[in-house]
Amino acid sequence: MSHSTNASSSSASPSAQLDFSRLAPYGWDDDWAAAYADAVADARTAAPDPLPGRVVRVDRGQCDLVTPAGTLRADTEFVVPRDPMKVVCTGDWAVVDADGAPPYVRTLLPRRTAFARSTSSKRSEGQVLAANVDHALIAVSLGAELDLGRIERFLSLAWSSGASPVLVLTKADLVPDTATLAHLTADAETSAPGVQVLPVSAETGEGVDVLAAVLAGGTTALLGQSGAGKSTLANALLGRSAQTVQTIRDRDGKGRHTTTTRNLLPLPAAGGGGTLIDTPGLRGVGLWEAEEGLGQAFAEIEELAARCRFHDCAHDAEPGCAVLAAVEDGTLPERRLVSYRKLLRENVRLAARTDARLRAEQRQVFKQRQALGRHMMERKRGPRRKP
Numbered sequence: 081m082s083h084s085t086n087a088s089s090s091s092a093s094p095s096a097q098l099d100f101s102r103l104a105p106y107g108w109d110d111d112w113a114a115a116y117a118d119a120v121a122d123a124r125t126a127a128p129d130p131l132p133g134r135v136v137r138v139d140r141g142q143c144d145l146v147t148p149a150g151t152l153r154a155d156t157e158f159v160v161p162r163d164p165m166k167v168v169c170t171g172d173w174a175v176v177d178a179d180g181a182p183p184y185v186r187t188l189l190p191r192r193t194a195f196a197r198s199t200s201s202k203r204s205e206g207q208v209l210a211a212n213v214d215h216a217l218i219a220v221s222l223g224a225e226l227d228l229g230r231i232e233r234f235l236s237l238a239w240s241s242g243a244s245p246v247l248v249l250t251k252a253d254l255v256p257d258t259a260t261l262a263h264l265t266a267d268a269e270t271s272a273p274g275v276q277v278l279p280v281s282a283e284t285g286e287g288v289d290v291l292a293a294v295l296a297g298g299t300t301a302l303l304g305q306s307g308a309g310k311s312t313l314a315n316a317l318l319g320r321s322a323q324t325v326q327t328i329r330d331r332d333g334k335g336r337h338t339t340t341t342r343n344l345l346p347l348p349a350a351g352g353g354g355t356l357i358d359t360p361g362l363r364g365v366g367l368w369e370a371e372e373g374l375g376q377a378f379a380e381i382e383e384l385a386a387r388c389r390f391h392d393c394a395h396d397a398e399p400g401c402a403v404l405a406a407v408e409d410g411t412l413p414e415r416r417l418v419s420y421r422k423l424l425r426e427n428v429r430l431a432a433r434t435d436a437r438l439r440a441e442q443r444q445v446f447k448q449r450q451a452l453g454r455h456m457m458e459r460k461r462g463p464r465r466k467p
């Protein structure tokens with residue numbers, strides 16, 4: 081590294097005071113250090129004055145990163161590829177070139193996980209909401225009737241990201257008695273095989289410490305419908321009410337959420353540490369390449385399916401279908417099978433839309449190549465004479 085040793089420099093030069101312990105609360109570990117060293121050693125991504133940093137906030141063309149030199153605002157234009165899935169996103173670890181004015185993000189370190197969703201627009205493309213998430217914290221309110229289908233949808237999405245889902249049933253204080261709470265928790269567990277289900281109340285503090293311990297050390301992304309209690313839970317976990325999540329609430333009473341920025345915040349060391357990413361309320365969340373996640377969200381169905389007589393069994397009316405047999409004998413709630421089918425169908429539709437988009441893009445590239453080919457031919461032949 082070529083850090084300036086100019087002691088007289090009183091400016092906030094990024095290389096002035098490097099303190100790698102600044103990265104520790106943000107999850108810096110030996111593996112990230114190794115990935116960073118690789119990126120810096122690579123001629124394609126080397127930078128004159130490189131620093132590692134974690135993206136804590138993204139704006140148009142710029143982002144804030146926590147680095148050993150403190151928090152830097154850096155340009156991201158050098159790493160804006162055509163693929164929207166590779167755009168700099170909250171939670172990314174990056175190599176920052178501190179030599180630039182302003183500093184700029186040189187490259188992203190390979191992501192461990194990526195939280196993506198399909199945009200709700202007609203143009204079907206993925207949008208990365210958060211990178212390097214360990215725990216996908218799905219908040220579902222006990223203040224309303226449990227929507228198991230919605231839970232399954234969130235779980236599929238969470239599993240697809242590579243993060244481990246944790247299901248929190250918020251507003252537990254609104255449930256009148258413990259028997260009802262136990263019943264609701266059991267219902268949620270049926271829809272979340274292999275997932276920890278925790279009732280919590282930000283109001284009374286019930287379950288918050290247990291949750292903090294589950295999330296300790298890792299990066300957590302908070303997901304859930306608008307009004308599920310995410311911000312309130314984030315405040316409880318962060319241990320302060322001065323929420324740095326910038327939410328501009330709609331005052332017209334429609335409750336449209338207009339969260340404009342995403343933030344990554346360190347959790348208190350006393351609770352075990354870790355970081356929290358608060359994304360805008362995921363309304364009408366879509367599936368994005370969630371087929372793998374579906375398999376995990378419906379793990380017990382996949383297990384049964386392995387025992388069907390036909391390997392391509394659609395669990396419709398086939399003889400020797402282990403899934404239908406389980407529905408028949410009551411070991412698999414029929415609702416689970418219906419929900420699984422619905423999400424599978426949805427995913428297939430989405431995949432088809434993506435394919436259509438890719439085909440259109442390929443046509444575009446082909447047309448450009450044709451045009452370029454014509455251009456090159458003309459150059460070889462010289463400008464065409466006007467008759």
Ligand SMILES: Nc1nc2c(ncn2[C@@H]2O[C@H](COP(=O)(O)OP(=O)(O)OP(=O)(O)O)[C@@H](O)[C@H]2O)c(=O)[nH]1
Nearest residue numbers: 251281282283305306307308309310311312337361
């Ligand atoms: N009784 C009770 N109410 C809660 C609890 N947590 C949140 N609430 C209330 O639920 C409402 C929604 O909470 P928020 O934290 O704003 O929900 P959100 O998920 O962040 O909503 P969006 O920002 O729209 O995505 C607020 O009126 C909170 O006061 C809780 O533990 N108990």
Ligand SMILES: [Zn+2]
Nearest residue numbers: 388393395401
């Ligand atoms: Zn079957």
